[in-house]
Amino acid sequence: MVRSIMIQGTGSNVGKSVLVAGLARAYTRRGLRVAPFKPQNMSNNAAVTENGGEIGRAQALQARAAMRPTHTDMNPILLKPETDTGAQIIVQGQRAGTMKAGDYRKDKSKLLGAALESFDRLCADADLVLIEGAGSPAETNLRQGDIANMGFACAAGVPVVLVGDIHRGGVIAQLVGTQAVLDPDDLATIRGFAVNRFKGDVALFDEGRDDIAARTGWRCLGVVPWFNDAWRLPAEDMMDIRSHTGGACKVAVPQLERMANFDDLDPLAAEPGLTVEVIPAGRPLPGDADLVLLPGSKSTIGDLAYFRAQGWDIDLYAHVRRGGHVLGLCGGYQMLGRTIADPDGVDGRPGTVNGLGLLEVETVMAGQKQVTLRAAKALPGGEPVTGYEIHMGRTEGPDCARAWLEVEGRPEGAASADGRIRGSYLHGLFTSDAFRASYLAGLGVRSSVAYEDGVDQTLDALADHLEQHMDLDLLLSLAEKPKSGTRM
Known part of the structure; x- marks a missing residue:
C-alpha cells in the first residue's frame, strides 16, 4: 500500500528540497520504492526528464536520491519567471503558455487536476511518495485556489510536517505563528514539526523545541544541525x-x-x-x-x-x-x-x-x-x-x-x-x-574530481545525517494512504 507525507516550510528556502532529497535516499536505502513530488514549483533552473519534459532541478536531484528515473509527473506544474509580473507555465513537462501573475492566481485552481493526475500515477509505482511544498502555507492571501501547500494536502488527503529554519532566526515564531494563521481544516493535516539548520550543540535548543511542542501540540521530528556539504548538491534557487x-x-x-x-x-x-x-x-x-x-x-x-x-x-x-x-x-x-x-x-x-x-x-x-x-x-x-x-x-x-x-x-x-x-x-x-x-x-x-560520484556520496552523507538527527521511524509512521492516490 502506498503512503505519502508532505514536507512544508515556514517560508521559502528553509531547506525543504534538501531535506526531501535526504529522506528519499534514507528510505530508499531501507528498501522502499520512493518517489519525490512537488505539485507546483517556480524555478528557471529546470531539468530535462527522461520522458522528454521539464521539471524543477530539485525534483531531479530527489529522483536521483530515490534511485529512480526522472519523470514529468514529479513536478507537474513548473513556473519559469520571464518578467517581474509574468511566467512561462510548464504543465506535465510541456510548455502551456505564458501568464501574468495576477491571471495565474485566478486560474491556478484549474491546474489542481493535472497535479492530482500526476500524483496518482506516481502512487501507482511507489511505496512512499515524499511531497515538497512551495513557499509557506502561512501566506493566507494565497490560500484560495492553492495547489502548492495546504490546497494540495487537503485535496490529496496527505499529512504534513512543517519545517522551520533556525538559521534565519525566530524559528519559534515561524512555527507557532504559522499555526496561529491557519484555518482548522489546514491545521488538521499537520502531524509534527522539525527545526532545520541549527549551528552548534543541538541540546542548547531543547527548551525551544519543547516550547514549540507545548504551544502547538505538535510532535517534534527532530532538530537538524547544519549540513556542511549541502553546497556539493546541485542548487535550484538563485538564492543558493x-x-x-x-x-x-x-x-x-x-x-x-x-x-x-x-x-x-x-x-x-x-x-x-x-x-x-x-x-x-x-x-x-x-x-x-x-x-x-x-x-x-x-x-x-x-x-x-x-x-x-x-x-x-x-x-x-x-x-x-x-x-x-x-x-x-x-x-x-x-x-x-x-x-x-x-x-x-x-x-x-x-x-x-x-x-x-x-x-x-x-x-x-x-x-x-x-x-x-x-x-x-x-x-x-x-x-x-x-x-x-x-x-x-x-x-x-x-x-x-x-x-x-x-x-x-x-x-x-x-x-x-x-x-x-x-x-x-x-x-x-x-x-x-x-x-x-x-x-x-x-x-x-x-x-581529478569524479563529480557524479561526489553527488551520490553527498546524498548518502545527507541520509546518514538525517538518520542521526530526525526520527525517521516516527516520520514514516505518520505517512498515510492518500485519498487521491492509487487504491491498493
Whole structure:
C-alpha cells in the first residue's frame, strides 16, 4: 500500500528540497520504492526528464536520491519567471503558455487536476511518495485556489510536517505563528514539526523545541544541525548560488537577472583548482579572471540589456583583449553573437538587437522549443559528454564551422579563430569528468574530481545525517494512504 507525507516550510528556502532529497535516499536505502513530488514549483533552473519534459532541478536531484528515473509527473506544474509580473507555465513537462501573475492566481485552481493526475500515477509505482511544498502555507492571501501547500494536502488527503529554519532566526515564531494563521481544516493535516539548520550543540535548543511542542501540540521530528556539504548538491534557487573559493584559476560568472539552468556551475565549484566567483549587479567583472562564463537565461534579450546596463560588456571586451577565455552556454551563447532576431516576440518585443559581437554567428528566436537529453563527444579529442538542450532559437554563422562538440552526429557550438571564445546550446557538459578535465587543462588546471560520484556520496552523507538527527521511524509512521492516490 502506498503512503505519502508532505514536507512544508515556514517560508521559502528553509531547506525543504534538501531535506526531501535526504529522506528519499534514507528510505530508499531501507528498501522502499520512493518517489519525490512537488505539485507546483517556480524555478528557471529546470531539468530535462527522461520522458522528454521539464521539471524543477530539485525534483531531479530527489529522483536521483530515490534511485529512480526522472519523470514529468514529479513536478507537474513548473513556473519559469520571464518578467517581474509574468511566467512561462510548464504543465506535465510541456510548455502551456505564458501568464501574468495576477491571471495565474485566478486560474491556478484549474491546474489542481493535472497535479492530482500526476500524483496518482506516481502512487501507482511507489511505496512512499515524499511531497515538497512551495513557499509557506502561512501566506493566507494565497490560500484560495492553492495547489502548492495546504490546497494540495487537503485535496490529496496527505499529512504534513512543517519545517522551520533556525538559521534565519525566530524559528519559534515561524512555527507557532504559522499555526496561529491557519484555518482548522489546514491545521488538521499537520502531524509534527522539525527545526532545520541549527549551528552548534543541538541540546542548547531543547527548551525551544519543547516550547514549540507545548504551544502547538505538535510532535517534534527532530532538530537538524547544519549540513556542511549541502553546497556539493546541485542548487535550484538563485538564492543558493554563491561564489566558491578554490585554486588560483578564476571563473567569473555574471549573475544575470533571469539566469537559468545554472547547474553548469556546480561541477566547476567542486574543482579544488578553481575559484568560481559569481558577480552580482553593481560590481565589475574581475580583471584577474581566467574565464568568463555567460550562463543560460530565461530572457536572452532582456538579460543582454541587463548585462550592458551593469557595464559588463566593457569589462568583457577588456578581458578578451587581455587574452582571457569566454564560454557562453545557451542564452549566453546567443548573447556572444552578432545579432539576435526575434521576429515573433517569443523573448519579448519583436525585433532584432545587436549581440556582443565576439562570435561570428547570428541567432533567430524561432521554431519549436528544444527540451532533450543529449549524448555528445568533444572535438577534437572525442571525450564523451552528456548534457541536455532546453532553449528556443537557432544559431548559425561562420564560427559554427569551428564546432567543438558533436551531438548525435551533428556539429554543435561555435568558436573564435583562436579558440578562446566558445559557445554551445549544451547544458550540463561539465558533469562529464573527462571533458571537464580536458577543458580545464586548457586553462592550466588539473582535474581529478569524479563529480557524479561526489553527488551520490553527498546524498548518502545527507541520509546518514538525517538518520542521526530526525526520527525517521516516527516520520514514516505518520505517512498515510492518500485519498487521491492509487487504491491498493
